[in-house]
Amino acid sequence: MAKGNSSSTAQAERQYHDTQAAYVLPNDEIEQDRLDAQASAIVEMIGGHPCLAPTLSMVGMLKAVDVGCGTGIATMQIAEMFPSATVHGVDLSDVPTAVQKIAPPNIVWTKGNILDIRYEDDTGRMSASTEPVAQIFKPGSLNYIFGRMLFLGINDWHRYFSTSARALKSGGIIEHQDLDWAFYRTATSQRLDNEWEWHRAVMSALKKTGLSPQAGSNAAELMKASGLEIISMQTFEFSFVPCEKAFNSIAMGHYVQQKLVPQYPELLRKMLEIDGITGSRIKDLTDQALNDISSEKGIHQKYTVTVARKP
Numbered sequence: 436m437a438k439g440n441s442s443s444t445a446q447a448e449r450q451y452h453d454t455q456a457a458y459v460l461p462n463d464e465i466e467q468d469r470l471d472a473q474a475s476a477i478v479e480m481i482g483g484h485p486c487l488a489p490t491l492s493m494v495g496m497l498k499a500v501d502v503g504c505g506t507g508i509a510t511m512q513i514a515e516m517f518p519s520a521t522v523h524g525v526d527l528s529d530v531p532t533a534v535q536k537i538a539p540p541n542i543v544w545t546k547g548n549i550l551d552i553r554y555e556d557d558t559g560r561m562s563a564s565t566e567p568v569a570q571i572f573k574p575g576s577l578n579y580i581f582g583r584m585l586f587l588g589i590n591d592w593h594r595y596f597s598t599s600a601r602a603l604k605s606g607g608i609i610e611h612q613d614l615d616w617a618f619y620r621t622a623t624s625q626r627l628d629n630e631w632e633w634h635r636a637v638m639s640a641l642k643k644t645g646l647s648p649q650a651g652s653n654a655a656e657l658m659k660a661s662g663l664e665i666i667s668m669q670t671f672e673f674s675f676v677p678c679e680k681a682f683n684s685i686a687m688g689h690y691v692q693q694k695l696v697p698q699y700p701e702l703l704r705k706m707l708e709i710d711g712i713t714g715s716r717i718k719d720l721t722d723q724a725l726n727d728i729s730s731e732k733g734i735h736q737k738y739t740v741t742v743a744r745k746p
């Protein structure tokens with residue numbers, strides 16, 4: 436695996452995926468531990484089940500994929516829910532060996548970039564260069580596509596949803612769970628980030644990479660533009676500081692304080708360097724960010740779960 440960009444000695448031993456993809460986060464054990472904690476907090480936040488798709492009506496399905504599966508935690512949950520299906524876990528990085536050993540037998544792990552899939556012509560013939568992932572996404576072959584927290588990896592959402600729409604069978608379901616890069620006061624739509632300098636810098640970096648600040652809330656429009664029919668769209672408070680007003684997000688607030696906040700400086704370093712910011716300026720903006728993201732109880736980003744069907 437490629438070493439991280441070592442602009443500071445403290446970060447030199449972090450490890451990253453070894454591909455050209457836009458994804459900015461590491462893939463080492465610290466990150467895997469964070470992802471598993473985040474997955475549990477998300478499930479609690481959205482009501483105790485990893486998927487909001489109509490899973491009861493999907494029993495008997497044959498082929499599903501978890502895109503950007505990370506440590507494979509949701510892939511395993513989906514595989515256990517649908518034992519008769521082959522469930523593909525696709526990611527830029529390998530799933531941890533310990534997970535591969537205990538995974539249900541109906542999972543197939545594949546390393547690859549979903550944005551590399553190219554349909555060469557209107558008949559749906561695919562380019563040979565992207566064979567393993569492209570085989571999973573054969574036109575009209577998938578019953579269920581699940582993708583969660585891909586906002587730091589997908590820099591062409593139109594391609595993501597049009598590839599997915601093409602790969603679904605008629606009646607197949609896509610579920611997308613993702614976060615917007617804005618901060619709100621609890622139980623309101625009142626933005627808190629308008630005056631935050633570090634946030635403006637991150638927005639500018641996002642623009643350069645093609646990553647979207649609205650990967651959650653824009654999904655429905657993009658799905659519709661790809662010919663999909665929206666079944667449901669629900670929004671949750673991804674709390675950064677626990678607050679009793681957002682009861683289902685209390686575990687999320689604890690997770691953010693314990694596991695995400697310590698990783699924020701590294702995330703900001705990677706983002707701000709994209710915008711040419713280095714050295715003491717990164718430190719200043721990071722100090723501001725750490726203060727702002729924990730500035731009040733219930734401060735949150737909006738997490739949207741969108742479920743759609745191919746007609």
Ligand SMILES: C[S@@+](CC[C@H](N)C(=O)[O-])C[C@H]1O[C@@H](n2cnc3c(N)ncnc32)[C@H](O)[C@@H]1O
Nearest residue numbers: 458503504505526527547548549550583584588
């Ligand atoms: C924040 S993690 C979320 C992991 C998992 N979905 C979860 O919720 O636990 C994002 C994952 O998406 C993967 N990823 C990012 N861009 C990708 C791409 N273009 N194709 C495949 N995987 C991608 C990353 O390697 C990373 O493991």
